[in-house]
Amino acid sequence: MYKSEKEFLEAYNPEEFDRLSITTDILLLSISDEETANYRKTSKKHMSVLLVKRDDYPFKGKWCLPGGFLQVDEELEDCPKRILEKETNIKDIYLEQLYTFGGINRDPRMRIVSTSYMALVDKNRLKDKLASNASWFNIKYFDEDNEVVVVLDNEIDTLTFKIRKTLKEKTTDRYKFEIIENESLAFDHPLVILNGIERLKNKVNYTDVVFNMMPELFTLGDLQQVYEVILNKKLLDPAFRRIIANKVEKTEFVERGAGHRPSVLFRYKNNQK
Amino acid sequence: MYKSEKEFLEAYNPEEFDRLSITTDILLLSISDEETANYRKTSKKHMSVLLVKRDDYPFKGKWCLPGGFLQVDEELEDCPKRILEKETNIKDIYLEQLYTFGGINRDPRMRIVSTSYMALVDKNRLKDKLASNASWFNIKYFDEDNEVVVVLDNEIDTLTFKIRKTLKEKTTDRYKFEIIENESLAFDHPLVILNGIERLKNKVNYTDVVFNMMPELFTLGDLQQVYEVILNKKLLDPAFRRIIANKVEKTEFVERGAGHRPSVLFRYKNNQK
């Protein structure tokens, strides 16, 4: 039909295809500290997620993950980077592709396929830099056999959603997730959140991702708590210290003034063998 | 501006956005047996991938992964399913989303974002069912520090490509892959192949995915070889048998006629504790 690739391309007309768009959604996760009454007790930690309030239709007034349309002249991964920078005003945030959602009616406007990304950050880096429509929500989740309930709250709003999980097939532990209750989160973002939490939970076991959520200097107690929050279980001190021993290095600094034995500050070790 | 979501949606015009399309590419992997001269020796196994020859521009005449455009009224995951069924004429193939590629110039026709999927199958299920433009290629890969060379061959054609890998950041072992040599494979498909191999290599360690590539009944020797091919290293017999012991169950059948002690046939055990 065509004599050459050049000829073919000149005759090629994208207008012949149906319209569809691509967006990216960003699940920015961090760790929050909850102040406790007793100054001697260590503060309780939570995972937290950054949400933005929609000031446009659709889902006007609801909360959702930061996201936006991919531009034609923009690399896919530059899209979440651009949005993340807009919301947080900092660069160099850990970013990793999560999953691409492509349900037919996920967006009421038109057919939209969305690639979600997970980003991790130390919240303290963002002090006073957040966009005005953005807010951190603490995450609490209750993972039963075939249902997960997630509660997000930012001390003003509380958002709850419930998701049913059914095993897809028997050889892996991949689940099909369905939103069965969701009043307050826009789009299919509950799925993105769950997906990201699962990913992070797995990843902490065989990588050093956690350190993307830590400040430059930290105590091993803090670090352990972060692992515990992500893994959703208590760890034994000696075991934990053995495991992270060659990921971190001692500094000359200590953290004092907490009503108990001061804690040595560590930093992430770059060239571990 | 708009009084309601309904009003907003009625005024919404998708035509205002630039055109872009979505495709899915499928990396169908399987295991091939290579006949050996000596009838007593067990046949050598390889990973193999299904490629199709392009009979249209662009990349006319080159080999590529099976793939195609997402239709507007089609769930994202139904797209690879549809294509897979077209090429193999069977359903129920293990399918898992791999990664979404969105480089600006990955396709000469227009801006195309592609979500890749990995599929696994026992090749014997496809005997005489393959589409005429499809062919299995054996995979051999050589993984150096910062370069991977992959050689694909189907006994007629041999396709070679080389990829440079550079660590993205220090906390995980995620790499940025760049194609630095590729004569014969269309699009950025070398990246999809590498991505899939990596994924599979990781996944065999903590799931039972391998069994998607096995026939109903198999010997432990065969199973071990499949693990070895995927992991690209020899395993010790007793250790291997310990690990898979509660994933499989003995059957009453044996495989005989191979010039040595017959081997018991096992099957994948469904309800392992």
Add this chain to the structure above:
DNA sequence: CTAATAGTGTCTATTAGACAGTATGTT
């Protein structure tokens, strides 16, 4: 002194690695 966390020593249990041996078919 007390409450609270920091940090370590050590014993045990489980899992992974290595090697050598025995078993049993086909030609």
Add this chain to the structure above:
DNA sequence: AACATACTGTCTAATAGACACTATTAG
């Protein structure tokens, strides 16, 4: 008998889990 793979026993090394103990601060 010889070859080739099937399959098992057992010793050792490494890793993970559990518990109990000592250390050190602010108030």
